[in-house]
Amino acid sequence: EVQLQQSGAELVKPGASVKLSCKTSGYTFSNYYMSWLKQMPGQNIEWIGNIYGGNGGTGYNQKFKGKATLTVDKSSSTAYMDLSSLTSEDSAVYFCARLITIAAPRFDYWGQGVMVTVSS
Amino acid sequence: DVVMTQTPVSLSVSLGGQVSISCRSSQSLVHNNGNTYLSWYLQKPGQSPQLLIYKVSNRFSGISDRFSGSGSGTDFTLKISRVEPDDLGVYYCGQGTQYPWTFGGGTKLELK
Numbered sequence: 001e002v003q004l005q006q007s008g009a010e011l012v013k014p015g016a017s018v019k020l021s022c023k024t025s026g027y028t029f030s031n032y033y034m035s036w037l038k039q040m041p042g043q044n045i046e047w048i049g050n051i052y053g054g055n056g057g058t059g060y061n062q063k064f065k066g067k068a069t070l071t072v073d074k075s076s077s078t079a080y081m082d083l084s085s086l087t088s089e090d091s092a093v094y095f096c097a098r099l100i101t102i103a104a105p106r107f108d109y110w111g112q113g114v115m116v117t118v119s120s
Numbered sequence: 121d122v123v124m125t126q127t128p129v130s131l132s133v134s135l136g137g138q139v140s141i142s143c144r145s146s147q148s149l150v151h152n153n154g155n156t157y158l159s160w161y162l163q164k165p166g167q168s169p170q171l172l173i174y175k176v177s178n179r180f181s182g183i184s185d186r187f188s189g190s191g192s193g194t195d196f197t198l199k200i201s202r203v204e205p206d207d208l209g210v211y212y213c214g215q216g217t218q219y220p221w222t223f224g225g226g227t228k229l230e231l232k
Contacts, residue, residue: 105216
């Protein structure tokens with residue numbers, strides 16, 4: 001069974017950084033891309049970027065370049081997203097989602113989401 | 121960026137009824153390779169989104185045939201027949217044809 005388990009909720013101060021994790025199981029991590037997506041309260045979903053589990057190759061939404069950095073640890077089948085210079089606009093739920101294929105993109109399995117709250 | 125516009129924003133339905141949700145894109149979603157990468161997702165209350173339909177009309181594994189997708193170019197529709205309680209939540213369309221990939225604003229399906 002494919003599972004994506006995300007780390008717990010974060011409360012961070014403005015200007016700080018946070019690293020979110022997405023630990024996977026039930027499939028060959030290095031054969032798939034992982035995407036990260038943002039959902040602000042009551043709002044629609046934004047795609048942040050993708051990272052390939054095999055070689056760590058990345059692709060970003062221009063809007064999130066400089067804000068988000070995606071990495072992977074193949075040894076633990078875990079994907080990470082660093083968010084830097086946090087502001088209130090970064091308060092949101094962040095999802096990791098497996099990308100079936102970058103050539104025919106769709107997100108077939110999602111993590112449970114992690115709430116990031118930026119507040120002093 | 122491709123703007124995805126969903127209508128209506130909310131929808132009330134009786135159990136057993138049928139509903140349609142519209143999704144329109146600001147640009148054609150036909151990829152250079154001839155495929156159209158339009159997907160539909162359902163986000164149930166308190167849960168993460170789940171994939172229902174991909175490439176306009178293909179049901180994802182395990183998805184009931186009560187869900188059907190159609191459309192082409194810039195105009196797409198999700199139909200749900202014989203609505204069940206487990207179908208309630210927010211439906212999103214999403215496009216993967218052009219970067220950045222984008223989603224519609226969502227349509228909330230509620231019980232009448």
